[in-house]
Amino acid sequence: MSAVQLYFLLKLNTIVGVFVIASVLLAITCLALLIVWGARESDFNDTETIKKLIKRHFKWLLPLSLFFALTAAFIPSTKEMAALIVVPKICEAATSNKELMALPGDIVSLASAWIKELRPKNIKESAKTVVQQPQHKSTTVDSGK
Numbered sequence: 001m002s003a004v005q006l007y008f009l010l011k012l013n014t015i016v017g018v019f020v021i022a023s024v025l026l027a028i029t030c031l032a033l034l035i036v037w038g039a040r041e042s043d044f045n046d047t048e049t050i051k052k053l054i055k056r057h058f059k060w061l062l063p064l065s066l067f068f069a070l071t072a073a074f075i076p077s078t079k080e081m082a083a084l085i086v087v088p089k090i091c092e093a094a095t096s097n098k099e100l101m102a103l104p105g106d107i108v109s110l111a112s113a114w115i116k117e118l119r120p121k122n123i124k125e126s127a128k129t130v131v132q133q134p135q136h137k138s139t140t141v142d143s144g145k
Contacts, residue, residue, distance in 0.1 A: 001085070009085070012078045019072035026065035033058055 001009075008015075037054045076084065 009081055010078060012075060012081055016072050016075045016077070019068045019075065023065050023068035023072060026061055026068065030058060030061050030065060033061070 033054050037051065
């Protein structure tokens with residue numbers, strides 16, 4: 001992984017934040033244009049000019065706001081992108097390594113041997129040895145009563 005890729009991997013959350021902020025600001029601008037359009041329509045005699053201006057700005061503001069919102073929604077977070085990069089490499093390394101493939105069988109046989117050692121008979125014997133161990137006498141102070 002190059003330094004540039006690593007940098008952008010670490011900055012993905014910030015990039016998403018920028019897209020969200022841009023989307024919200026553009027959506028607020030669209031809403032303000034609609035409010036201005038409604039207010040100005042009743043105040044001015046020349047409503048056609050205002051409608052043309054608002055429609056002209058609205059044509060690019062709304063799609064741009066939607067673009068930023070959708071882009072922010074589909075950019076993965078830093079953790080998600082790291083998982084997308086690392087997990088396939090780990091899986092590939094695990095399947096190609098013969099020693100690692102033999103490991104689950106070894107773990108099962110080790111667990112099986114450990115369970116055999118802990119049969120109830122063995123547990124009872126170990127409990128007897130714990131009970132039969134001499135207990136330490138605690139020293140008590142006689143208060144003289």
